[in-house]
Each structure stands twice: as structure tokens, then as C-alpha cells.
Amino acid sequence: MIKESKINHDQGNIWRTPVNYERFPKPKGKIHIFPERCKECNYCTNYCPNEVLERSTSVNVYGYHPVRVKKGKEDSCVACGMCQTICPDFAIFVTEVRQ
Amino acid sequence: MTDVLPPGRYFTDGNFASTEGAILAGCRFFAGYPITPSSEILERMSKRLPEIGGHFIEMEDEIGSMAAIVGASNAGMKSMTATSGPGFSLMQENIGLGMITETPTIVLDEMRAGPSTGIPTRVGQGDVMQTRWGSHGDLAPITYSPNSVQESFDLTITAFNAAETYRQPVIIASDQVIGHLSETLEVKSEDEYEIVQRQTRKVRNGSEDVYNYSDDFVPMFVSGTGFRGNVDSLTHDEKGYPSNEAYVEKKMLEHLLNKVRKNEDKIVKYEEFYLDESDIVVVAYGITSRAAKYAVKIARKEGIKAGMFRPITLWPFPEKRITQLSQRTKTFIVPEINYGQYSHSVREVGQIETKEIHFTPGAVPDYKVILDQIRRSVS
Amino acid sequence: MTSLEFHPKHQYVREERFPHVWCPGCGLGILLQSYIGAVEKSGIPQDNHVLVSGIGCTARIPGYVNMDTYHTTHGRAIPFATGIKLANPDLKVTVISGDGDLFNIGGNHFIHAARRNMDLLVICSNNFNYGMTGGQHGATTPPTSKSASTPYGNIEPAFNLPHLAYALGASYVARWTVMHPRQLVKSIKTAMEVKGFAFIEVLSPCPPNFAKFNGFADGFEEMEFYRSNSIVRNEAKLDDISIDPFHGKPVVLGDFVNRKRASYVTLERELIKKSMEGSR
Numbered sequence: 001m002i003k004e005s006k007i008n009h010d011q012g013n014i015w016r017t018p019v020n021y022e023r024f025p026k027p028k029g030k031i032h033i034f035p036e037r038c039k040e041c042n043y044c045t046n047y048c049p050n051e052v053l054e055r056s057t058s059v060n061v062y063g064y065h066p067v068r069v070k071k072g073k074e075d076s077c078v079a080c081g082m083c084q085t086i087c088p089d090f091a092i093f094v095t096e097v098r099q
Numbered sequence: 100m101t102d103v104l105p106p107g108r109y110f111t112d113g114n115f116a117s118t119e120g121a122i123l124a125g126c127r128f129f130a131g132y133p134i135t136p137s138s139e140i141l142e143r144m145s146k147r148l149p150e151i152g153g154h155f156i157e158m159e160d161e162i163g164s165m166a167a168i169v170g171a172s173n174a175g176m177k178s179m180t181a182t183s184g185p186g187f188s189l190m191q192e193n194i195g196l197g198m199i200t201e202t203p204t205i206v207l208d209e210m211r212a213g214p215s216t217g218i219p220t221r222v223g224q225g226d227v228m229q230t231r232w233g234s235h236g237d238l239a240p241i242t243y244s245p246n247s248v249q250e251s252f253d254l255t256i257t258a259f260n261a262a263e264t265y266r267q268p269v270i271i272a273s274d275q276v277i278g279h280l281s282e283t284l285e286v287k288s289e290d291e292y293e294i295v296q297r298q299t300r301k302v303r304n305g306s307e308d309v310y311n312y313s314d315d316f317v318p319m320f321v322s323g324t325g326f327r328g329n330v331d332s333l334t335h336d337e338k339g340y341p342s343n344e345a346y347v348e349k350k351m352l353e354h355l356l357n358k359v360r361k362n363e364d365k366i367v368k369y370e371e372f373y374l375d376e377s378d379i380v381v382v383a384y385g386i387t388s389r390a391a392k393y394a395v396k397i398a399r400k401e402g403i404k405a406g407m408f409r410p411i412t413l414w415p416f417p418e419k420r421i422t423q424l425s426q427r428t429k430t431f432i433v434p435e436i437n438y439g440q441y442s443h444s445v446r447e448v449g450q451i452e453t454k455e456i457h458f459t460p461g462a463v464p465d466y467k468v469i470l471d472q473i474r475r476s477v478s
Numbered sequence: 479m480t481s482l483e484f485h486p487k488h489q490y491v492r493e494e495r496f497p498h499v500w501c502p503g504c505g506l507g508i509l510l511q512s513y514i515g516a517v518e519k520s521g522i523p524q525d526n527h528v529l530v531s532g533i534g535c536t537a538r539i540p541g542y543v544n545m546d547t548y549h550t551t552h553g554r555a556i557p558f559a560t561g562i563k564l565a566n567p568d569l570k571v572t573v574i575s576g577d578g579d580l581f582n583i584g585g586n587h588f589i590h591a592a593r594r595n596m597d598l599l600v601i602c603s604n605n606f607n608y609g610m611t612g613g614q615h616g617a618t619t620p621p622t623s624k625s626a627s628t629p630y631g632n633i634e635p636a637f638n639l640p641h642l643a644y645a646l647g648a649s650y651v652a653r654w655t656v657m658h659p660r661q662l663v664k665s666i667k668t669a670m671e672v673k674g675f676a677f678i679e680v681l682s683p684c685p686p687n688f689a690k691f692n693g694f695a696d697g698f699e700e701m702e703f704y705r706s707n708s709i710v711r712n713e714a715k716l717d718d719i720s721i722d723p724f725h726g727k728p729v730v731l732g733d734f735v736n737r738k739r740a741s742y743v744t745l746e747r748e749l750i751k752k753s754m755e756g757s758r
Contacts, residue, residue, distance in 0.1 A: 032483050039502035042698050062497065085659045088507025089497060090485050128565055130557075149753040154564045154746070159590040163557035166550065166587075170530070170561025173548065174569070178561070196551045305492070305544055322546040322562055323569045325525040329492075329541055331549040332533070340495065341541060341549070 028097045029079025031069055037091035038066035044083035044092055050076045053083060067092065102151040109284040113251040113277040114139035114181075116284050117207055118147065120255030121179050125294055126205070127153035128178035130167035132160055132186060135219045136275040137209040140181040161186035165193035168204045169268075172197075173330060175297065175321035177259060181207040183275075184226055185216055187233070194268050195234035198355065200330045201310070201319065203262035203269070203297075205255070210274040210385075210436075212460030222275040223460030224385055224436040230270045231414050237352055239359035241366060242270045242414040244384040248282045254411070260295040261366060265358055266319060272413060274436070276386040276463055300326055309339035312354040315361065359415060368411035369420060373399055377406030379476050380424055381432045382445050384410050387464045391434055394469035405473050413441065418448050425449035430476045434469050436460050490514040490524065492544050499538055503689075503697025505656030505682035509603055510539050512659050513574065516666035517545075520570070528571045530559040532579035535610045536603040536682075539574050553584030556591045559598050567597070567743045570670060577604040577618040581637055585617070592646035595674040597743040601666065602639065602677070605684040606721075613687025620722050624691040638720040639679045644735050649674030651735035653719070655681035657705040658731065665733055674741035681721075681729065692724070704729050 031052065038060065044067055045053045056068040069077075079096040104119040118140050121129075129144040131137075141157065148155040154171070158164040161182055168178035182190060187208040197204050212218035213225045226233075230242040241261050243254045254271060262269040298318035300307070302325040309328040311317045320326035333341035334348045342348075359366065373395055374380065383391035388409045398405040408424060410417050425431070431449050433442035434456035446453035456472055458464040485493070491514065500506045517527055527545050531537035533552035540547035550558045555573045563571045573580075580588050580602045591598060607625045608614045615625035615632050618639070622631040643651045650672040654662045662680060669676035681704055683689055685697035694700040707723050712732040719730040 034485070037497045039497065041503040042696070043503075043508075046698060046702075064502065084486075085511070086508060086657075087511075088500065088504060088656075090487070090491065090507065090511065091497075093485050128561070130561065149750045150756065152750060152754060154750075156560070156564060158557060158560075159586050162554060163560075163587050163590070166554040166557035167561035167564075169550075170548070170558035171565035172561075174528075174562040174565035176565040178565075192551055193554060196554075320546075322528045322548075323526060323566050327525070327545050329547045329549070331541070332551050333549065340492075341538075 025099060027079045028075065028099055029077035029094045030097050031077055031083070032093050032095065033067060034091045035060050035066035036062070037089045038064055039089055040064045040066065041088060043086045043088065047082050047086050049080060049082065050078060052076050103289050104286050106286050106288040109286065110281060111248065111284050112139070112279055112281045113245070113248050113273060114279070115143060116248045116252035117181070117255050117271070117273070118143040119286070120252040121205065121259065122147060122151070123289065123292060124256040124259035125177045125296070126179045126259065127151070128168060128171040128176040129153070129180065130156050130158050130164040130171070130178070131180045131182065132158055132164050134183045134186045136211060136278045137181040137183050137207065139278070140207065161189035162192060165190040165206070166196070169193055169197045169200070169202050172202045172204050173200070173319075173322055175299065177203070177263070177297065179205040179207065181209070183209045183211050184213045184223070187226055187229065191229075191234040195236060195238070196332050197268035198234065198238055199332055201266040201355070203266050205258055205262055205269055205271065207255070207271045207273060209278045210272060218461045220275060221461040222386060222436055222463060224274060224387065225440070225460055226272060227413060227435070227437065227440045230272050237356060239356045240270060240414050241265065241267070241359060242272050242412065244272050244411060244413050245277055246385055246388045246409065247277070248280060248284050251277060252284055252286065256292055256294070260293065263295040263297055264316070265362070272385070274385050299324070302326060308337040310335070310337045310354075312337055312350045315358040363415045363418075366412055366415055367417045367420075369417050370409040370411060371406070372409070373406035374408065374424070375406070377404050378429045379403065379405040379432060379473055380428045380430070381405065381407045381434065381469060381473070382410070382441070383407060383434050384413060384441065387434050387436060387458065390464040390466040391469050394466040394473060397470055398473045403473060403477050416444050416448065421445060421448045425451045430454060432456060432469070432472050432476065434458060434464060436464060487511065487514055487518070490517060490544055491542050495542055498542055500535060501685050501697070503683060503685040504535070505697065505701065506536055506539060506603060508656040508659055509536070509574070509601070509662070509680055509682065510542060512662040513539070513572070513601065513666060514543060515663040516670060519663065519667045520670045522570050522670065526569055528562055528569045530555045530562065530571065530573050532575040532584060534576040534579045534608070536574060536576035537579060553579050553582070553587065555579065556584060556587040556598065556600065560591060560596055563597055563743065564746070567747070570599070571597075572599040572601065574601045574603070576609070577602055577606070578608045578616045581617045581639070589646050592643055592648045592675045592677065594742045595647055595649060595739050597674060597741050599666070599669050599672070599676045600678070601680060603680050603682045604639065605682045605688055607684055607688045609684045609687055613684065613691060620724060623724055625688065626691065636720065638717070640677070640719060640734050641716040643677040644716050647675070647739060648677045648735065649737055649739050649741070650676035652677075652733040653679040653681070653731050655701065655704055655708065655729070655731065657701045668733065668736070672736065673744065674739055
């Protein structure tokens with residue numbers, strides 16, 4: 001049976017979902033944070049495609065609120081590495097978890 | 100043709116001698132900007148360096164020239180530039196860079212009449228204090244002052260050796276007349292000259308400090324050898340990392356000054372003439388010392404107890420010797436082709452009557468003026 | 479989530495110096511990361527890279543990179559790097575500095591290095607003002623925008639840097655922003671393979687100064703403004719890509735130029751070879 005490709009409409013952009021989408025396993029990532037390096041610039045929280053990260057309420061030694069993984073989003077990271085690439089402070093990196 | 104000038108007798112000018120002296124001392128990188136009266140050095144370097152595998156580049160200005168030679172020296176090459184007053188002013192910024200990063204280089208300043216553009220091809224000695232205090236901040240510069248073609252050759256080698264030993268830019272304060280004067284130059288064979296070779300650090304991969312402020316002579320690292328050090332124009336600690344702390348500044352600065360101050364006896368050079376029982380001592384350097392020497396000779400013939408002291412290192416100031424002389428002399432006479440610069444230091448250290456002779460920049464000093472002053476000082 | 483772990487790029491940075499001096503929201507950390515990303519991918523050993531900078535916020539980048547690094551005087555990074563490159567042509571010498579350093583005080587050195595096609599990679603972080611001294615305007619401040627020294631709006635036109643570099647003869651010219659880190663890494667890596675003068679302009683925010691003076695809440699908002707107003711045009715006409723985002727002009731990004739021109743080091747090598755043979 002041939003599946004029809006799905007079409008998603010998001011802010012006027014059209015994203016086509018490949019027909020064999022279901023067959024590929026979703027990668028899983030583990031996020032590592034150096035809280036003492038974070039300066040809460042919000043780049044990672046804004047650029048995470050799955051909105052996994054948020055500003056925490058704790059305070060680091062320089063007075064910033066370092067980022068943390070949202071409650072309930074622990075398994076949502078897909079190891080795209082965007083947060084690591086965009087972090088100006090070398091405060092976050094991602095490793096892929098083998099499933 | 101060998102790399103260096105073959106031994107023998109040459110009839111040539113100071114600029115030629117400086118160039119060949121530098122090459123014999125191991126200079127293999129020259130960056131410069133044309134300026135009268137030092138352009139012949141740049142021209143000769145552009146011919147000589149490529150044929151011995153060295154590098155020559157004519158930069159866009161003197162600021163760039165000085166930056167380039169400090170850079171090249173950090174990459175392991177003995178490097179040099181040559182200029183005159185206006186260019187020397189532009190170089191001050193990166194002379195300071197060479198000082199704080201402890202990079203050996205040579206700056207040859209052929210003094211001409213100033214201020215500003217002044218008289219491009221007429222002699223002056225107005226940069227003497229600039230070689231001492233030119234770049235901002237506290238410095239302990241080493242400045243040599245040749246007074247002949249022979250010394251242009253020999254002192255350039257000495258200057259390169261001092262730069263390598265004390266790891267800092269060394270200035271040769273020549274003048275227009277010495278640069279363009281033609282006379283005999285005697286060159287010995289290469290192995291008769293003592294050449295200080297660059298001492299460099301071995302590989303560390305970031306494990307060793309770049310500096311050691313308790314040691315005056317720490318070899319530098321050369322870029323591309325895997326040392327992974329940071330060289331910084333900011334006040335830096337021994338790791339080479341910048342710091343805003345006064346105690347780091349104190350440690351760094353005292354190291355920079357002390358490595359010269361503690362070794363003044365080894366660095367200071369001077370020449371003396373008729374100094375036995377002299378009541379009057381003429382302190383003169385560069386081209387002025389040749390007029391002064393002649394004046395002293397005539398004065399001696401007239402029975403006047405006059406002598407001459409010629410500092411070869413203008414800086415560090417020959418403080419010990421001037422102090423000794425001041426104890427057995429009545430008067431210092433300091434003739435200079437400026438309106439009184441070195442005389443201030445002589446007076447400050449000597450603490451005795453010090454008379455200044457101001458030769459106006461633009462003309463070679465007349466020995467008669469010095470002789471007149473000697474005669475008047477007696478009566 | 480513990481500090482005992484190492485960042486994947488830790489061998490390229492001086493970790494003991496972190497956190498770095500830059501403000502929250504500053505893009506220079508991203509540029510630093512992009513540079514070492516390109517070093518990693520370049521295939522050139524880490525110890526054959528040399529990084530030189532002038533003065534300013536951007537010029538602090540070398541201090542965090544674990545290789546032979548030089549932080550020199552204001553505007554003089556390019557001639558300093560020229561000295562290193564000529565003295566040891568085997569090194570890959572990169573100059574990384576700000577717009578004020580490279581184009582205001584150091585403009586003369588830039589134009590001559592590009593004209594000579596000197597084998598250097600020059601990366602200019604352009605934040606449109608003098609960040610370290612408090613946000614005064616400079617040669618790249620867009621028209622009518624505000625700064626600490628143009629409170630009524632800037633009346634001077636700004637440099638169009640890629641066009642300038644191209645006109646001077648640079649072999650490689652590109653423009654990206656720190657919001658394009660993947661393209662930037664690729665661009666820097668390509669530029670490292672170029673023989674001759676390579677120039678990359680990288681737009682970066684200045685959260686406490688340029689962003690504040692021009693109505694952005696923080697660095698993120700400023701960069702998001704440029705990113706959303708940007709288009710990628712590799713074949714753009716370079717005389718038409720000056721940066722003027724406050725008047726509705728899109729910010730044009732791309733790898734604009736990659737051409738072959740005889741480089742200085744190549745020509746100098748030939749000259750030395752010829753003259754050494756001639757003197758025998």
C-alpha cells in the first residue's frame with residue numbers, strides 16, 4: 001500500500017513528511033549543561049526545535065539563572081545539536097543516546 | 100657569493116654597513132617603509148634578503164612595518180626595520196608591543212631635523228629622548244649610538260645580540276650623516292663575530308607557562324612548534340593571560356625593567372678620550388662626538404685639560420661612569436644637534452656644572468663652537 | 479549534568495579561562511565555536527594554526543583558543559599576521575577582529591593586505607559599533623542608527639565590507655551572521671583552503687550597546703531581526719549589499735567570491751627561488 005505524503009502547514013511554510021517517515025527511528029539525545037558557564041542569553045531556549053530547555057530558578061555563582069531541561073521533556077531531545085552549536089558560552093552540549 | 104659580506108676592506112657608507120651587519124647577525128626578515136635618509140637600507144635589503152632565502156616586504160606604513168617585524172620575530176626570525184624621525188614616531192606603538200610581549204627586534208632610527216617632517220635630508224639628534232621615553236608606559240630601552248661606518252656595522256651586530264639576550268626591541272639611534280658618510284669599513288670573517296642565536300622553548304602542548312617573572316632570561320616560544328602559548332599586549336601573568344590586577348602589573352613590569360636594569364653593567368658601552376686629569380669633559384655621541392673629539396684634541400694642544408666621554412649605549416644611561424667622572428671633573432659640556440635633551444640626564448646624574456651646546460638641526464656641528472665653549476669654561 | 483564532563487571541543491579551548499568576558503547574548507562565543515569547528519574540520523593540524531587579533535571584544539577570542547595565539551595592538555593584527563605568515567609560510571594564519579579594529583584604525587592595513595593577496599584569513603565580527611568602549615559609532619554603523627556618539631542618528635554612510643574586499647582583490651569573500659553557525663563553519667573551512675586573501679564578515683550583536691541604543695531588548699532580539707530580514711544570495715551583486723536593515727533593506731548573506739589569483743606567498747617563493755639561483 002502506498003502511503004500519501006503528509007503536508008504540514010506551519011507559518012505559511014509547507015513541510016512535506018517523507019512517505020517512509022515512520023520507518024526511521026527518532027534519535028534521542030542527552031543534554032549536558034555547565035550551569036556555572038551559562039549567562040542566560042536564551043539562545044538555546046529559543047532555538048531548541050522541541051522546546052526542551054527553559055531558564056531555571058536557581059542562581060549560579062555569577063548571578064545568572066542557568067538553563068535546565070523542562071519537566072516532562074526529558075525524553076524529547078532529538079540530538080540535533082542546535083543548542084550546542086548556538087551556545088556562545090560552551091555551556092551546553094548534547095550526546096546521542098544509543099537506543 | 101656567501102650569505103654574508105666577505106671579509107675585507109670596503110669603502111662604503113653607514114647604511115650599507117648597517118644592512119650587512121644585520122645580515123651577518125642573522126637578520127632574515129625586513130619590513131620597512133621608504134624614508135630619507137634610511138631608504139638605502141630598505142633598498143639593499145630588498146636585493147640581499149631574497150638571495151639568501153630571507154624575506155623582505157615593503158609595508159604600507161611604519162606602523163605596519165613595526166607590527167610585521169614583531170610578528171616575524173614571534174615566528175622565529177631575527178627581524179629588523181629602518182626608519183627616520185617621522186616613521187620612528189609611528190613605530191612607538193608597536194615598539195611598546197615588542198616590549199610587553201618580550202619580542203626581540205631591531206629598529207634603526209636615522210635621526211634627521213625635526214619636529215614633524217622637518218628637514219628630510221639634514222642631520223638632527225632630536226630623537227634621543229624619544230628612544231628613551233617614546234612609547235607610553237614604563238620601559239627600559241636599550242639604545243646604541245654609532246659614530247662611524249665601522250660602528251654602524253659592529254653595533255648592529257651588538258644590537259641584535261642584545262635584543263636576543265634581553266628579549267626586547269633594541270634601538271639603534273644613528274643619524275643622517277653617519278648613514279650617508281662614506282669611509283673605510285673593515286669586515287672580519289664570519290666566525291670571528293660572536294652571534295647570539297635565538298633560544299626557543301620546546302613543545303609543551305599548553306602545559307608550561309609562557310613567562311617566568313623570577314627569571315630574567317626565559318627563552319621565547321616560536322609559533323607553529325606546538326607550544327600553544329598566548330602572547331598578549333595586555334598586562335599578562337606568567338601564563339600569558341591578560342589580567343586587570345595591579346599585583347600582576349607589578350610583577351610583569353618589574354620583570355621587564357629589571358632584566359635590563361640588573362644587567363646594566365653588561366650592556367653599557369662607552370668610549371673615553373683624554374679623560375686622565377681632565378677638568379672639562381665633553382659628553383657627545385653620534386656625529387657630534389667626531390666634532391667634539393677634534394675640539395678636545397686642539398684644546399689639549401693648547402694645554403687645556405679637556406677630555407671626551409662618548410656614550411655608545413645612550414640607554415641604559417652610563418650612570419656609574421658619569422657619577423665617577425663628576426667627582427673629579429669641574430664641568431660637563433654636552434653638545435647635541437638639538438636644543439638640549441641628553442644634557443638633562445647628564446646634569447641629573449652628574450650634579451655638577453653642565454653646559455649645553457645647542458646645534459641647530461640641519462647642519463653638521465662645527466668643532467669651533469665646542470672649542471670656544473671649552474676655552475670659555477677654563478676662564 | 480556535572481562539570482566533570484568535558485565539552486566536545488574542550489581540547490581546542492583554554493577551559494580554565496571560562497566563563498569568558500563577553501556579555502550575555504553576545505555572539506562572539508558562537509564565532510569562537512564556529513572558528514574551532516572549522517579548525518577541527520580543516521584537516522590542518524591544530525598546532526599549524528595561528529590566531530592573531532587586534533584590540534576589542536572580538537580580539538579577546540584568541541585568548542580562549544588553545545593554540546599559538548597573539549593579541550596585538552589596536553588595528554595592527556593584519557601586519558603582525560603578515561610577519562608571521564612570511565616568516566613561516568607553512569602556518570595557517572587567521573586574523574579575527576572587530577569592525578572597528580579592522581576597518582577604522584586598521585583600514586589601511588586591510589586594504590593593502592587584500593591588494594597583495596596576502597595568504598591570510600581575515601574574519602571580521604561586525605557589531606556596527608565599538609563595543610568595548612561603550613558603543614560609539616564607527617565605519618560600519620548603518621545610516622540613521624543610534625550609538626553612544628550619534629545620539630541624533632548616524633549621518634555617515636557605512637562600509638559595504640564584502641564589496642570593499644572584492645574590489646581590493648580578495649580571493650574569497652563571504653558574509654554570514656552568528657545565527658548561521660553551520661554555514662559559517664563551512665565558510666571558514668572553505669576560506670582556510672583558499673590561497674591568498676580570504677575575508678569573512680560575520681554579523682554579531684552588541685547587547686548592551688548597539689542593541690540597546692536601537693530599541694532591541696537583548697542580543698537575541700537584535701540577531702533575530704537580522705536573521706529574519708536576511709536572504710542568502712551567493713551570486714549577489716556586491717555593490718548592492720550594503721547593510722541598511724532599518725530602512726527595510728534585506729541583509730544579503732552568502733559565499734560571494736571564490737576566485738584564483740596569484741597569492742603573495744606563492745609569488746614570493748618564486749622570487750626567492752629565482753634570486754637564490756641568480757646569486758650563485
